Amino acid sequence: MTVTFFRHGVASGDPLPTAVVLWTRVTPTASATPGSGRGPRADVSWVVALDRAFRRVVRRGSVTTSAAQDHTVKVDVTGLAPGTTYYYRFTYQRTRSTTGRTRTAPATDAAPARMRFGVVSCANYEAGYFSAYRHLAQQQVDVVLHLGDYIYEYGTGEYAMGQKNVVVRQADPTHEIVSLSDYRRRHALYKTDPDLQTLHRSVPFICTWDDHESANDAWLQGAENHDPATEGSWAARRAAAYRAYDEWMPVRLSGTARLGDGTQIYRRFTFGRLAELSMLDLRSYRTAPGGAFTQVPSRDDAGRKIAGDDQIAWLKRGLSTTASQWKLVGNPVMISPVLVPPLPNRVRDGLKDSVGLLPAEGVQYNTDQWDGYTVERRQVLEHLADQNITDTVFLTGDIHSAWACDLPTNPGTYPLSTTVGTELVCTSVTSNNLKDILGAPPRTASVGVEEAIKTANRHVKHLDFDNHGFSVLDVTPARVQMDWYVISSRADRAATATWSTSYEVPASAQKVRKVSQPTTGASA
Amino acid sequence: MSAPQLDRRTVLRAAAATGGAVVLSGAAGAPWASAAPVSSQRVYVLVIDGCRPDEITPESTPNLHALRSAGRWFPQARSMPIAETIPNHVMMMTGVRPDRSGVPANSIYDRAQQKVRTCGEPTDIVFPTMLERLRERGLTTGSVLSKDYLYSVFGTRATYRWEPFPLLPVTNHALDVFTMSALRTMISEADPHLVFANFGDIDRFGHSDLTGSNLQVLRRTALTSTDAQIGSFVSWLRTRSTWSSTTVVVLADHSMDWSDPDRLISLTRAFKGNALLDGKVAIADNGGADVISYLGRSADRSRALAEATRVALATPGVLSVRTTAQLRLGAKAGDLVVYCKSGYRFSDPDLYSNPIPGNHGHPATEAIPFFLAGGAVRPAVLSERAATIDVAPTIAKIFGLGAPQGGFDGVTRV
Known part of the structure; x- marks a missing residue:
C-alpha cells in the first residue's frame, strides 16, 4: 500500500x-x-x-x-x-x-562553523540516469541547491543522449509538454526516479528554475521552444508550467507554500552569520535573449533586462545589507564575461548546442546569459565594487560544464585590476555537454576548446566540458570550497562517482584557487 | 628637515637598527627601563595604513598571511565612516563614533576658523583614548605613528612618543623602515604595555602611484617591504619573554581605490551658478567623500541641502548622499557627506586640487584586514563584522579596563 x-x-x-x-x-x-x-x-x-x-x-x-x-x-x-x-x-x-x-537553517544570529551544500542542475531524463543525485545523497550536505532545469520539456527523442540522440529511458508524456496536465505528468515522472527520491528524502532542497521548467530559452514573452501558432499562448503555457512547479516542488513561491498565490521564485535564505543565499530567477522577467532564434540588437542596450528592475534592486539590497559573511547567489546562468576565441566551425557549433554560447561570426559573446545583458550585469558588479562587498560567490548551472572563475570588474586589465567576486559552475546531471555533442572521446576535442577559452579569458581558471555529476560546496568562515564529482556513465543505472577537482575561495580574496583534495562530509 | 623639537619631555636617543638614531620622547617622570609590573599583558596595534584585505595573500604578503592564518581573523571587518586615516585611528583608540570622539574626517570645514583644515589638532579629540586611559591605571603606552598629522592629533597622550622622522617630501610620512625601527627601539627601551603604530608606506605609495589603477608597481613593492618588516618584527617579539602574553592587533584604517584621470568629480563646479548653493557651502575634500557644510541663511538651509543632494546625485560618479547625523559624524562634519562610486575621486575646489589616483573615504574602501595574533591568541576565523572601532574595547578587555562614560560604541574582539 x-x-x-x-x-x-x-x-x-x-x-x-x-x-x-x-x-x-x-x-x-x-x-x-x-x-x-x-x-x-x-x-x-x-x-x-x-x-x-x-x-x-x-x-x-x-x-x-x-x-x-x-x-x-x-x-x-x-x-x-x-x-x-x-x-x-x-x-x-x-x-x-x-x-x-x-x-x-541555523538561527539568524548563530555563527555556524560550517555548512555544506549540494549543487546540481540540468537533469535530462531521456539523456540518462540520475546517479549524480544518488551519490550526492551520500555527501552529508545540509541543503541541496538546484539551480534549474530540474525537468526538461521535450518530447521523446527530441533531446536525449549524445550526438546520436539515444533515448536512455523514455519520458512521459512522450510528446513535448505544453498543457498543465503535461507538466504535471512530467514532474511526476521525475519524482518516480529512485535516485532523485533518495536525495529528496535525505536532505532539503532550495530550488530555482531555469528555462526548461517551462521551455527552452524562455523569456518574458516567449521561448525558443514555443510556437504560439501550434502551442497556444506563451502566457498560458508558462502559467501551466509554474502551476505544476508550485504543486510538485517543495518551494515557497511569493513567500508561501500555498498554491496559486504568486509565482515569484527569487528569494533569500540566511544561514546565520556564515552565509546568505539569494536565489535568482533569470527567465521570468528577461527581455528577448540572444541565440540562434533571436539576434540581440544590442547587448548593451539599457532596455535589456535579465533579472528586471525589482529583482536587481532586491539583489543589490540584500548584498549590501546582509550581516552574513558569504553572499551566495543561486544564479541560473553564468555571469562571468566569456569571450569565445576563434574555433573550428564544427567545434563552434558544438559549443553553441551544448552550452548556449553564440559564436556566430561577428558575435562572440554568450548573449543568452548575463553576457547578453551587460547593463544589468554592470549594475550588479559595480554595486559590489561601490559598496566594497566581499565574499560574494555566484553559484551557477545551465551550461552543462564546470567552471571556476574570478569576477573582474575590468576583464581587459585582469589580473592586474581588482575582482569583486567569484563564480563556481556545476556540471549537468545528465544533459549533453560539448564532448557528447561532438561525439568525441573524453579529454580529446574539449581540451583544446577549454584551453582556448581560458587563454582568451584569464579570469576563467577551471573549465571542464566533458563530464556530468554534482558538486559540493563546503562553507566555513575561512573559505568556500567547491568539489566537483563526476559520474562514470549516464547510461549506466549503477554508475560510480569520483572526485574530479576542487577550487576554494579564501575569505576576503575574491579569487578562486585550486586545492588538492575534496572536503569530507560531516553534517552538523 | 630638522630633527624633532622636544620640550619639557624626557628624551631618549637610541641607536637603531637602521644605523641612525631614533628619538623618542616620554612623559615627565616616565622610566626608560621596562614597564611597570602592573600587567604582564602587551598589546601592539599595527595599522597597515590603506591595506586592502585581498592584498594579504601567501604570495605577496607571506608574513602577514601566516600571521593571520595563525590568528583570530575577522574577514568581514570594515572601516567606519568616513573611511579616512585620522577618524579611524581615533576610533581605534577611543572606541566611539566621531559624534563622540570629535574627529569625523581628515579634512573638515572649521566654522570658527572659517576655513577647511586638517582635523588633526590634539584638541580635536574630545574623548579619552586608550593611550591615556591605560596611563591612568598605572600602565604605560606608546605611539609610533608614521604620519605627521597622526602624530599631531594624538599629541602627548601616550607615555612614550616617536615623532615621525625623517618625513618624505610630498607624502609627509616616515618610511616604514624608520617606523619599524622606532617601534622596536621603543619596546626595547621602554617596553610599554600598549603601543599604537601606523605604517604608512602602502597607503602613501598607493595614493601617489601613477600606475595605480592597474599595475600598482610602487604599492606592490611597498606591500612586500612592509610585510617583510612585520614578519621580522613578530619574529623578534617571539624571542621576548613577554610573547606568551602578547596580543598583536593587525588591521587597516581603510582600504584603497584607484581612479583614472578622467574620473574626477568637482561639486564646486556642479554647484556653480546655483542660487542656493554657489558660495553658500564649504566643501572639505576627503578623496572619496566630500564633506559639505552649509554657510548660507538659516531660512534657506533645508531647501539648500535638498538642492545640494539633488545636484550631487545628478553628478556623474556620485554614489550617494548621507547626512552627517546618519553617519554619526557630529557637528564638525557639517551637514552632508557625498560619496563617490568606485573608480572615481573628488577634486574640490577645482579639478587640479586632487591629482592623486589612489583615494579612499567612500564605501568602496571600507573593507579592511583585521586580525589578532600573539602568544595568547588561539586561531579562529569569525564571520562577525569587526570594525576599527572595536580596537579600544579589545584593549580594554585585555587590560581589564571598564567601559568609558557612556560606554563604547565598538565591542571587544577577544
Whole structure:
C-alpha cells in the first residue's frame, strides 16, 4: 500500500530557522494518476519528529488534497528549532509514506562553523540516469541547491543522449509538454526516479528554475521552444508550467507554500552569520535573449533586462545589507564575461548546442546569459565594487560544464585590476555537454576548446566540458570550497562517482584557487 | 628637515637598527627601563595604513598571511565612516563614533576658523583614548605613528612618543623602515604595555602611484617591504619573554581605490551658478567623500541641502548622499557627506586640487584586514563584522579596563 499511495516519494525544501516545507503526492485511487484530473479528495496527515523512530514528535497535522492540485501535498511546518535535524512522514488511510529527513537553517544570529551544500542542475531524463543525485545523497550536505532545469520539456527523442540522440529511458508524456496536465505528468515522472527520491528524502532542497521548467530559452514573452501558432499562448503555457512547479516542488513561491498565490521564485535564505543565499530567477522577467532564434540588437542596450528592475534592486539590497559573511547567489546562468576565441566551425557549433554560447561570426559573446545583458550585469558588479562587498560567490548551472572563475570588474586589465567576486559552475546531471555533442572521446576535442577559452579569458581558471555529476560546496568562515564529482556513465543505472577537482575561495580574496583534495562530509 | 623639537619631555636617543638614531620622547617622570609590573599583558596595534584585505595573500604578503592564518581573523571587518586615516585611528583608540570622539574626517570645514583644515589638532579629540586611559591605571603606552598629522592629533597622550622622522617630501610620512625601527627601539627601551603604530608606506605609495589603477608597481613593492618588516618584527617579539602574553592587533584604517584621470568629480563646479548653493557651502575634500557644510541663511538651509543632494546625485560618479547625523559624524562634519562610486575621486575646489589616483573615504574602501595574533591568541576565523572601532574595547578587555562614560560604541574582539 505504501508504494501505491506514496509512489512519488517525499521531499522537503526552503529551510528557514524555524520552518521548512514538506511535500509528497498521494495517489488515492488507481485512476488518480498525475495530470489526470481524476480522484477523490484525500485527507493526508503529517508528523515531524526529532528522531527517526518518531518517539519525539514535535509537530503534526493534516491537510486535504484533491485533483485540483494534482493530489500533491505541501505543508509549511512552522515552530521548529533552528539548526535542527528532523524526520517526517505522511499518512493516508493508515498507510505511511517513507520517512524523510530534513534540517532547519541555523538561527539568524548563530555563527555556524560550517555548512555544506549540494549543487546540481540540468537533469535530462531521456539523456540518462540520475546517479549524480544518488551519490550526492551520500555527501552529508545540509541543503541541496538546484539551480534549474530540474525537468526538461521535450518530447521523446527530441533531446536525449549524445550526438546520436539515444533515448536512455523514455519520458512521459512522450510528446513535448505544453498543457498543465503535461507538466504535471512530467514532474511526476521525475519524482518516480529512485535516485532523485533518495536525495529528496535525505536532505532539503532550495530550488530555482531555469528555462526548461517551462521551455527552452524562455523569456518574458516567449521561448525558443514555443510556437504560439501550434502551442497556444506563451502566457498560458508558462502559467501551466509554474502551476505544476508550485504543486510538485517543495518551494515557497511569493513567500508561501500555498498554491496559486504568486509565482515569484527569487528569494533569500540566511544561514546565520556564515552565509546568505539569494536565489535568482533569470527567465521570468528577461527581455528577448540572444541565440540562434533571436539576434540581440544590442547587448548593451539599457532596455535589456535579465533579472528586471525589482529583482536587481532586491539583489543589490540584500548584498549590501546582509550581516552574513558569504553572499551566495543561486544564479541560473553564468555571469562571468566569456569571450569565445576563434574555433573550428564544427567545434563552434558544438559549443553553441551544448552550452548556449553564440559564436556566430561577428558575435562572440554568450548573449543568452548575463553576457547578453551587460547593463544589468554592470549594475550588479559595480554595486559590489561601490559598496566594497566581499565574499560574494555566484553559484551557477545551465551550461552543462564546470567552471571556476574570478569576477573582474575590468576583464581587459585582469589580473592586474581588482575582482569583486567569484563564480563556481556545476556540471549537468545528465544533459549533453560539448564532448557528447561532438561525439568525441573524453579529454580529446574539449581540451583544446577549454584551453582556448581560458587563454582568451584569464579570469576563467577551471573549465571542464566533458563530464556530468554534482558538486559540493563546503562553507566555513575561512573559505568556500567547491568539489566537483563526476559520474562514470549516464547510461549506466549503477554508475560510480569520483572526485574530479576542487577550487576554494579564501575569505576576503575574491579569487578562486585550486586545492588538492575534496572536503569530507560531516553534517552538523 | 630638522630633527624633532622636544620640550619639557624626557628624551631618549637610541641607536637603531637602521644605523641612525631614533628619538623618542616620554612623559615627565616616565622610566626608560621596562614597564611597570602592573600587567604582564602587551598589546601592539599595527595599522597597515590603506591595506586592502585581498592584498594579504601567501604570495605577496607571506608574513602577514601566516600571521593571520595563525590568528583570530575577522574577514568581514570594515572601516567606519568616513573611511579616512585620522577618524579611524581615533576610533581605534577611543572606541566611539566621531559624534563622540570629535574627529569625523581628515579634512573638515572649521566654522570658527572659517576655513577647511586638517582635523588633526590634539584638541580635536574630545574623548579619552586608550593611550591615556591605560596611563591612568598605572600602565604605560606608546605611539609610533608614521604620519605627521597622526602624530599631531594624538599629541602627548601616550607615555612614550616617536615623532615621525625623517618625513618624505610630498607624502609627509616616515618610511616604514624608520617606523619599524622606532617601534622596536621603543619596546626595547621602554617596553610599554600598549603601543599604537601606523605604517604608512602602502597607503602613501598607493595614493601617489601613477600606475595605480592597474599595475600598482610602487604599492606592490611597498606591500612586500612592509610585510617583510612585520614578519621580522613578530619574529623578534617571539624571542621576548613577554610573547606568551602578547596580543598583536593587525588591521587597516581603510582600504584603497584607484581612479583614472578622467574620473574626477568637482561639486564646486556642479554647484556653480546655483542660487542656493554657489558660495553658500564649504566643501572639505576627503578623496572619496566630500564633506559639505552649509554657510548660507538659516531660512534657506533645508531647501539648500535638498538642492545640494539633488545636484550631487545628478553628478556623474556620485554614489550617494548621507547626512552627517546618519553617519554619526557630529557637528564638525557639517551637514552632508557625498560619496563617490568606485573608480572615481573628488577634486574640490577645482579639478587640479586632487591629482592623486589612489583615494579612499567612500564605501568602496571600507573593507579592511583585521586580525589578532600573539602568544595568547588561539586561531579562529569569525564571520562577525569587526570594525576599527572595536580596537579600544579589545584593549580594554585585555587590560581589564571598564567601559568609558557612556560606554563604547565598538565591542571587544577577544
